[in-house]
Amino acid sequence: MVGRNNTFGNGADVASTRLHNSGEKQWQLEMRRIGDDLLELSCAGRWCQDQDLPAVEVILAELRGDLGHLSFDTAQLSAWDTGFLAFLRGLFTLCGERGVSIDQAGLPQGVRHLLAMAAAVPEQKVGRRSSPGQGLLFQVGAATMAFFRGAPEMLSFLGEITLSFGRLIRGRARFRLSDLWWEIEEVGPRALVIVSVISFLVGLILAYLGADQLRLVGAQIFIADLVAIGMVREVGALMTGIIIAGRTGAAFAAQLGTMQVNEEIDAFKTLGISPIDFLVLPRMLALMLMVPLLTLYAGFVGMLAGMLVSTTIFDIGMFEYYTETLRALELKHFLVGLSKGSVYGAMVAYAGCLRGMQCGRSAESVGEAATSAVVTGILLITIAASLMTIIYYRLGI
Amino acid sequence: MNGAPHIEIRDLTMAYGEFVIQRDLNFVVNKGDIFVIMGGNGCGKTTLMRALIGLQRPAKGTVFYGGEDFWGVEPEEQERLKRRLGIMFQGGALWSSLTLAENVALPLKEYTALSPRHLAEIVSFKLALVGLAGFEEFYPAELSGGMKKRAGLARAMALDPDILVIDEPSSGLDPLTARRLDDLILELRDSLETTIVVITHELASILGIGTNSIFLDTETHTMINTGNPKKAVASGDPRVRHFLTRGAA
Numbered sequence: 273m274v275g276r277n278n279t280f281g282n283g284a285d286v287a288s289t290r291l292h293n294s295g296e297k298q299w300q301l302e303m304r305r306i307g308d309d310l311l312e313l314s315c316a317g318r319w320c321q322d323q324d325l326p327a328v329e330v331i332l333a334e335l336r337g338d339l340g341h342l343s344f345d346t347a348q349l350s351a352w353d354t355g356f357l358a359f360l361r362g363l364f365t366l367c368g369e370r371g372v373s374i375d376q377a378g379l380p381q382g383v384r385h386l387l388a389m390a391a392a393v394p395e396q397k398v399g400r401r402s403s404p405g406q407g408l409l410f411q412v413g414a415a416t417m418a419f420f421r422g423a424p425e426m427l428s429f430l431g432e433i434t435l436s437f438g439r440l441i442r443g444r445a446r447f448r449l450s451d452l453w454w455e456i457e458e459v460g461p462r463a464l465v466i467v468s469v470i471s472f473l474v475g476l477i478l479a480y481l482g483a484d485q486l487r488l489v490g491a492q493i494f495i496a497d498l499v500a501i502g503m504v505r506e507v508g509a510l511m512t513g514i515i516i517a518g519r520t521g522a523a524f525a526a527q528l529g530t531m532q533v534n535e536e537i538d539a540f541k542t543l544g545i546s547p548i549d550f551l552v553l554p555r556m557l558a559l560m561l562m563v564p565l566l567t568l569y570a571g572f573v574g575m576l577a578g579m580l581v582s583t584t585i586f587d588i589g590m591f592e593y594y595t596e597t598l599r600a601l602e603l604k605h606f607l608v609g610l611s612k613g614s615v616y617g618a619m620v621a622y623a624g625c626l627r628g629m630q631c632g633r634s635a636e637s638v639g640e641a642a643t644s645a646v647v648t649g650i651l652l653i654t655i656a657a658s659l660m661t662i663i664y665y666r667l668g669i
Numbered sequence: 670m671n672g673a674p675h676i677e678i679r680d681l682t683m684a685y686g687e688f689v690i691q692r693d694l695n696f697v698v699n700k701g702d703i704f705v706i707m708g709g710n711g712c713g714k715t716t717l718m719r720a721l722i723g724l725q726r727p728a729k730g731t732v733f734y735g736g737e738d739f740w741g742v743e744p745e746e747q748e749r750l751k752r753r754l755g756i757m758f759q760g761g762a763l764w765s766s767l768t769l770a771e772n773v774a775l776p777l778k779e780y781t782a783l784s785p786r787h788l789a790e791i792v793s794f795k796l797a798l799v800g801l802a803g804f805e806e807f808y809p810a811e812l813s814g815g816m817k818k819r820a821g822l823a824r825a826m827a828l829d830p831d832i833l834v835i836d837e838p839s840s841g842l843d844p845l846t847a848r849r850l851d852d853l854i855l856e857l858r859d860s861l862e863t864t865i866v867v868i869t870h871e872l873a874s875i876l877g878i879g880t881n882s883i884f885l886d887t888e889t890h891t892m893i894n895t896g897n898p899k900k901a902v903a904s905g906d907p908r909v910r911h912f913l914t915r916g917a918a
Contacts, residue, residue, distance in 0.1 A: 320829075321777070321781065321783065321787075321791055321829060322781055323783075324782075324783055324784050324787050325787060327786065327787075353829040353861060354791060354794055354795060354798075354826070354829055354861075355787070355791060357794055358787070358790040358791040358793070358794035359790070361790070361793075361794050361797070362790055380860075381860075382856070382859060382860025382861070383860070385856050385859075385860060386798065386856055386860055389798055389849075389852070389856060390794060390797035390798045390802070391797070392800070392849070393797070393800035393801075393802060394802070395797070395802035395803040396802065396803035396804060632810055633810045634765035634766075634808070634809060634810035635765045635766075636765045636766045636810075637765075637810070
């Protein structure tokens with residue numbers, strides 16, 4: 273609450289306005305107009321930032337007409353901090369705009385010094401920005417432009433990886449084998465638990481789904497065909513790809529993104545070492561080698577789950593189920609599954625490394641890179657899965 | 670205030686497991702001091718700072734603020750004591766998802782009921798004090814290391830704390846900006862009666878602004894000198910003189 277007392281006729285050429293707040297932590301401001309030319313501000317009480325101080329606009333009315341000078345009386349000022357300084361800074365700006373000169377002699381010495389320090393470095397006008405419009409149209413436009421800007425970068429990164437593989441084949445790629453082994457261990461054996469759990473549950477779901485439909489025509493034994501071909505050919509690779517995108521793709525993006533933040537990637541470049549060879553290649557190789565193996569493993573775990581459901585719930589003999597599985601599976605199903613696993617692995621590694629290398633310089637951008645790596649990885653896997661399914665169908669594989 | 674020292678460090682030992690960084694530290698920081706904690710690389714300056722500001726419990730001993738045992742009180746009391754402190758971390762430690770203005774405004778929003786307009790005025794003034802007027806809407810990632818450091822100081826000053834703890838204020842700054850920052854530290858002490866604790870090994874700052882100090886020794890893992898650093902150059906422990914004269918003495 274701000275109170276106001278107007279006092280006029282205090283002498284022929286003096287008029288004063290007194291403002292104060294009504295809280296416990298009181299400040300008082302008295303504006304004394306002395307003649308036409310001078311305004312004296314008398315600041316008393318506590319002027320601290322733990323309370324709202326008067327807005328400089330209340331003084332605006334007094335800065336009218338031919339007022340030329342502003343002075344201060346702070347004899348009754350009991351306490352002040354940067355709240356008072358911020359108030360004075362706003363007031364000085366206002367006076368500057370109106371050509372009113374300021375006599376700071378009445379201000380405490382510390383106030384004068386700190387105000388001078390704040391004014392010592394001129395404000396960077398280029399630094400102040402207007403916030404851009406964030407309407408729907410703006411966002412759609414920005415997203416579209418970002419997509420078209422991103423596409424050449426994705427292609428360029430693909431080109432760099434291809435060149436790096438070329439150097440690898442010619443034995444000229446520089447990376448440490450220990451890094452490759454470390455990555456292989458990280459993306460392969462350490463992913464076995466999560467791949468086992470997911471594949472088992474997916475195999476179980478497939479078996480139940482098949483049983484429900486096949487029971488209608490009395491052909492429940494074909495659960496074995498459905499689960500075996502489904503897991504080995506499609507679902508094993510797809511689920512492994514998605515698990516790896518969430519687990520390893522995000523990790524790749526976060527690792528490389530953090531290296532960007534710490535300028536480690538710049539350090540590689542300045543030493544003439546290709547960060548693609550040193551960092552991306554081992555990760556690509558690790559995933560391209562391990563994801564097909566994880567896919568095979570996922571297929572077997574899925575079939576095991578199918579067998580468990582069929583023998584315990586649907587009364588199919590274990591030997592019967594095993595024979596039917598062997599009859600259904602052909603080498604081509606394994607090859608299709610393995611090829612898909614390799615491609616999905618490459619896609620995940622590509623997305624993770626791409627987003628990591630594109631990462632900005634802040635902690636926030638590392639998070640964005642990790643999220644984007646997962647989204648891009650899953651999107652690429654889905655596109656690749658669709659294309660490969662169509663191609664294999666056309667080829668009769 | 671109850672007549673107790675402003676900050677008192679009593680029998681403080683800092684350790685990582687079995688490895689003792691510094692042991693048996695005893696010193697007092699008086700109100701209005703610019704207290705320098707100095708020492709060579711790896712001597713435990715920052716570890717000591719973490720004990721002072723409540724980020725790392727000491728292996729032994731404690732820190733008293735105005736007679737209150739920081740490590741002996743309940744967490745709620747610790748939070749109250751922490752509000753008397755403003756901390757500037759070595760790299761600024763700005764929140765990367767917030768603009769500079771939002772970084773400085775956050776403590777004010779949390780602990781005061783200021784109107785948005787006053788808040789903006791105060792934030793703008795604090796940034797101007799550290800030479801960053803006009804950078805309100807910038808994100809930390811868009812700033813240089815020195816600017817981040819200065820913005821970190823503006824955030825540390827947000828609540829006009831009693832005690833300002835500053836980790837390596839001048840490192841990475843150009844000489845003029847470093848001098849300006851030293852002047853600001855002096856002015857904050859003189860005008861707002863802020864007690865300043867500075868962790869540094871920058872000789873210009875140590876000798877330019879320090880009124881009291883301790884020297885942490887890497888060899889003996891304890892403090893080997895206290896008092897005004899200017900006096901230490903002339904008559905302090907030989908190891909401290911060696912350090913303060915860059916090996917000349």
